[in-house]
Amino acid sequence: MHDAVSHIRSEKLTNILSVQSAALKAIHDYMYDHDVVQAMPIILSPETDPLNHPHFDASVVYYGQKLHMTKSMILHKQLSLLNDGVDKIYFMSPNVRLEEGHLKESGRHLFEFTQVDIELKNKTKKDFVKFVDGLIVYVFRFVKRECSDELKALNRVLAAPKLPLRIYESEDLKTKYGENFESIVSEKAKDPFWIMNFKREFYDREDKKRRGYYHNYDMLWPEGYGEALSGGEREWEHEEIVRKMNERKTDLSRYDMYLKVSSQGLIPKTVGGGLGIERMVRFLTGQKHIRDVTLFPRVPGEKIVF
Amino acid sequence: MHDAVSHIRSEKLTNILSVQSAALKAIHDYMYDHDVVQAMPIILSPETDPLNHPHFDASVVYYGQKLHMTKSMILHKQLSLLNDGVDKIYFMSPNVRLEEGHLKESGRHLFEFTQVDIELKNKTKKDFVKFVDGLIVYVFRFVKRECSDELKALNRVLAAPKLPLRIYESEDLKTKYGENFESIVSEKAKDPFWIMNFKREFYDREDKKRRGYYHNYDMLWPEGYGEALSGGEREWEHEEIVRKMNERKTDLSRYDMYLKVSSQGLIPKTVGGGLGIERMVRFLTGQKHIRDVTLFPRVPGEKIVF
Numbered sequence: 197m198h199d200a201v202s203h204i205r206s207e208k209l210t211n212i213l214s215v216q217s218a219a220l221k222a223i224h225d226y227m228y229d230h231d232v233v234q235a236m237p238i239i240l241s242p243e244t245d246p247l248n249h250p251h252f253d254a255s256v257v258y259y260g261q262k263l264h265m266t267k268s269m270i271l272h273k274q275l276s277l278l279n280d281g282v283d284k285i286y287f288m289s290p291n292v293r294l295e296e297g298h299l300k301e302s303g304r305h306l307f308e309f310t311q312v313d314i315e316l317k318n319k320t321k322k323d324f325v326k327f328v329d330g331l332i333v334y335v336f337r338f339v340k341r342e343c344s345d346e347l348k349a350l351n352r353v354l355a356a357p358k359l360p361l362r363i364y365e366s367e368d369l370k371t372k373y374g375e376n377f378e379s380i381v382s383e384k385a386k387d388p389f390w391i392m393n394f395k396r397e398f399y400d401r402e403d404k405k406r407r408g409y410y411h412n413y414d415m416l417w418p419e420g421y422g423e424a425l426s427g428g429e430r431e432w433e434h435e436e437i438v439r440k441m442n443e444r445k446t447d448l449s450r451y452d453m454y455l456k457v458s459s460q461g462l463i464p465k466t467v468g469g470g471l472g473i474e475r476m477v478r479f480l481t482g483q484k485h486i487r488d489v490t491l492f493p494r495v496p497g498e499k500i501v502f
Numbered sequence: 503m504h505d506a507v508s509h510i511r512s513e514k515l516t517n518i519l520s521v522q523s524a525a526l527k528a529i530h531d532y533m534y535d536h537d538v539v540q541a542m543p544i545i546l547s548p549e550t551d552p553l554n555h556p557h558f559d560a561s562v563v564y565y566g567q568k569l570h571m572t573k574s575m576i577l578h579k580q581l582s583l584l585n586d587g588v589d590k591i592y593f594m595s596p597n598v599r600l601e602e603g604h605l606k607e608s609g610r611h612l613f614e615f616t617q618v619d620i621e622l623k624n625k626t627k628k629d630f631v632k633f634v635d636g637l638i639v640y641v642f643r644f645v646k647r648e649c650s651d652e653l654k655a656l657n658r659v660l661a662a663p664k665l666p667l668r669i670y671e672s673e674d675l676k677t678k679y680g681e682n683f684e685s686i687v688s689e690k691a692k693d694p695f696w697i698m699n700f701k702r703e704f705y706d707r708e709d710k711k712r713r714g715y716y717h718n719y720d721m722l723w724p725e726g727y728g729e730a731l732s733g734g735e736r737e738w739e740h741e742e743i744v745r746k747m748n749e750r751k752t753d754l755s756r757y758d759m760y761l762k763v764s765s766q767g768l769i770p771k772t773v774g775g776g777l778g779i780e781r782m783v784r785f786l787t788g789q790k791h792i793r794d795v796t797l798f799p800r801v802p803g804e805k806i807v808f
Contacts (some may be wrong), residue, residue, distance in 0.1 A: 197762045201584060210587030217540045224530045234523045236779060237546060238798050239571070239596045239614050242806055254562050258600050258613070259803055265562075265571075275808055276797050278507060280514030281573070288594055290545045294564050305565070308545050450581075453808055456503045473542060491582050492544050497565055500548055502581055502759055 200501035202490055211346040212489050215339055216477045222338035222420050223312055226331050232284040232314065238272055239290065245270050246446055248397050252294035261391070265292040268470060270399055271454050273315035274430060277464045278457075282317075289470070290312040297497020302473055303485045304422055306494045314427075315468035321411055321429050324467045325390060328415060328425065329359050331471075332388055339480055352482040355389035361415070366393045378416060385418035398440035400428035413469070417479040424476060427469020434458040505654040505733035506807035510797055517652040518795050521645055521731065522783045528644035529618055531710065532637050538590040543624050544578055545596065546551070548756050551576050554703050554750060574776060575761050576705055579621035580736060583770045584763075595619040595776070603803020609791045610728055610781055612800045620733075621774030624708035627717055627735050630773045631696060634721060637777075638694055645786055658788040665723070674678075674697045684722060691724035704746035706734035719775070723785040730782060733775020738763040 203209070225458065228235060240256065240263035247267045254265040269289045276285050292308045299305040316324060336356040340347070347354060362385075362465045369377035378391065392413045394400075400412035412428025431437050437458050442447055448455060457463060487493035492502050509515070533540060546562065546569035553573045560571040575595045582591050598614045605611040622630060642662040645654070655658060668691075675683035675697065684697065699720045700706075705717035720736025737743050743764050745756055754761060763769060783795045793799035798808050 199757055200759075201763065201768065204581060204584045205586065207587060210585055213539050213585070213588060217534065218543075220540050221530060221534045224527060228523070228527045233519050234526050235797055236616050237524075237596055238800075239598050240800070240806075241798070241808065252564060254564075256560050256562070256600070258558060258560075259603065261806060263806065269553070272798060273808065278510045279516055279519070279797075280511065281513060290543055290596060292545050294562070297565065310542050310662060359656060399628060453503055453506075457507065461505065470655060491541055491585075492547070492578060494544075494546070499565075500546075500567060500569065501590075502547065502549070502578065 197501060203493070208350065208488070209262045209491070211349050212477065212481045212483070213491075214346045215481050216489070217260070217352075218339045218342040219335050219476060219480060220473070222335040223331065225338075226334045227286055230327070232282065232283050232286050235276060235285055235287055237287045238266055238269060240265060241272070243271060243451050244268070246444070246450075247293065247446060250296055252296075252487060254292050254294050262424070263307040267291055267293050269313050270397075272428075273313060273401075273468060274463055274466055275374075275457065276460060277315060277466055279456065284314075284316050285449045286312055286500070288473075295496040296496050299496040300498055304478065305496055306474060306486055306490065307496050308494045309475075309476045311470035311471040312473065313468070315466050316468050317464050321392070321413060324370045324427065324469065325363070325413070326360070328469065328471070329361050332361070333357060333359060347481075350481050352480070354480065361387060362389040364389065364390050364391045374469060379415070379420065381417045381459050383416060383420040384424050387418055388415055389418070390415050396426075396428075396443055398437060398446060399430050401431050402436070402440065415469075415471075417475070419479075421475070421479040423472075424479070425471040427467070429467045430463075432458070432463040432465050434461065437463075493497055505805060509799070513535065514656065514794070515797070517655050517785060518787045518789070519797075520652045521649050521656075521787050522795070523781070524645045524648040525641050525782060525786060526779070528641040529637065532640045532645075533592055535736070536620070536633070537589065537707060538592050539588050541582060541591055541593055543593045543595040544575060545572060547578070549577060549760050550574070552703060552750075552752055552756075553599065553736065558602075562600050570700055571748050573597055573599050575619050576616065576703075576736075579619060579774060580769055580772055583621060583623045583761065583772055584768060590620075590622050592618055592620045594779075599639065601802040605802040606804055610784065612780060612792055613802050613803055613807055614800045615781075616779045617776035618779065619724075619774070619776040621772050623770050623772050625773050627698075627719060627773055630733065633665070634777070635667050639663060639665060641782075650669075653787075656787050658787065667693060668695040670697045671697065672697050681754055685726065688722045688728050689726040689792070692721070692723055694721055694730060695724070696721050702734075703733075704743060704752060705709070705736050707737050709745065721777075723781070725785075727781070727785040729778075730785070731775045731777040733773070735773045736769075736771070738764070738769040739773070740767065740769050743769075744793070
């Protein structure tokens with residue numbers, strides 16, 4: 197208890213919370229200025245992101261229906277853009293991912309965290325990259341202007357990156373640096389950057405003419421801070437969705453309603469991604485472990501005090 | 503499935519989402535202008551609001567620890583203000599309350615919803631009322647200015663209320679209107695208003711010299727829309743907290759860490775409250791049922807489609 201209270205009371209955390217507040221304000225300003233509609237997050241739903249890595253179940257039963265805690269709002273983002281009058285949407289979306297305990301060592305995993313989860317309709321990855329490039333520079337500038345004292349107290353020097361941010365292809369980096377290319381390039385980099393093409397969950401679009409090439413991406417923080425954002429263009433055709441679910445040995449019955457929508461050809465063509473707030477704040481404030489930027493740490497495998 | 507898709511696609515919802523976006527922007531602007539720090543919500547924790555009304559359990563077990571889904575962040579708001587450099591804080595806090603099905607009839611209950619959950623340190627209920635009065639008028643003006651077309655399409659005429667909002671005492675209203683006074687006064691009212699003094703959860707401050715008088719409040723929407731915000735000055739003394747938990751037959755072992763903090767005299771003197779976003783949007787847009795303002799309705803006892 198004593199440690200958890202000391203953590204909350206630390207002067208360092210005062211400064212970090214100020215930076216976080218400014219960064220959040222900048223995000224909301226940027227979204228509003230770009231006519232991105234903000235909708236409310238969902239915490240429980242019958243169907244959520246399958247997440248293609250090992251983790252524990254987080255669900256409850258309510259009036260006979262099994263409801264899963266949101267691992268990401270990807271499926272709901274796609275559905276929300278069924279509305280003809282909404283072309284751009286974002287959610288401040290808490291995700292609960294009951295990760296395996298070994299991930300506490302990464303310094304950047306929490307078992308609950310918040311994403312700014314953005315989706316744009318009838319746009320491409322090029323559009324999305326440009327939109328996020330602008331967002332990142334806007335946040336940097338805003339935080340530098342509003343929080344110069346806090347950044348000084350935290351010994352953090354931030355330089356707004358030059359646009360456009362660099363874009364790499366994962367295949368090139370793998371050839372050059374081996375399997376661990378993400379960490380290596382993040383360590384070397386001075387500015388945030390993009391890497392294109394990862395084999396991931398079913399919903400990221402695979403090229404039809406070039407199987408094994410995915411129209412998706414990560415954005416990474418420099419200085420070794422690693423992954424900042426994940427996203428991609430999305431699959432919208434029912435046959436592709438089913439094929440890729442089967443390829444990933446997904447239990448299709450768990451996606452009954454989503455597949456009903458896709459089978460009627462209703463899934464809109466979208467692109468998007470989720471930017472982790474706590475990871476962003478960790479980078480902006482230069483903290484070693486992500487636990488240090490949260491009032492109430494939620495580190496995989498660690499006992500929760502409050 | 504068809505109904506849920508039609509709901510998402512409705513033109514009415516396009517307009518409602520625009521109003522919601524503007525209202526959220528106005529809230530963030532007002533908070534930032536008043537130096538209220540924004541921190542990130544907690545979804546799972548060992549100790550959460552007990553809620554003194556019947557509802558179903560929503561918890562998971564993770565690495566041997568029972569974690570409850572947030573019913574409100576009241577305890578965490580108090581703890582966060584342990585930080586000496588933070589005097590005002592807010593969270594956009596999703597609450598999960600697995601309510602009994604009969605509440606679907608109220609038109610204003612969801613089993614998950616988002617509160618703007620605010621807490622101020624070393625302030626009184628008078629300060630809080632003034633702060634929220636200002637917020638409400640700011641939101642009204644912003645929405646009227648930014649969403650005149652949407653309000654017109656929704657047939658909704660909004661008049662910014664005159665400040666200060668009226669303050670009633672619950673005892674007076676009960677004498678005049680009987681047990682159902684909240685609905686009756688909400689029906690008659692033209693502007694939002696406050697009612698002081700409700701017997702509720704342990705954490706709302708009871709007057710020491712006048713037992714049975716509570717320094718807490720609701721703010722209500724007019725035109726019959728009912729409860730908008732609940733809050734109060736908080737108990738901070740360990741003996742009072744324990745006495746009131748016992749009075750409410752609370753299992754003290756469920757609040758082990760919180761009581762450790764209070765037993766050391768650490769709980770700060772605070773005042774605050776939570777304003778329901780979906781209820782606010784329902785009022786601003788003049789919708790009959792709260793389900794109509796959400797993309798993915800979460801109505802107590804109703805089957806969830808998406």
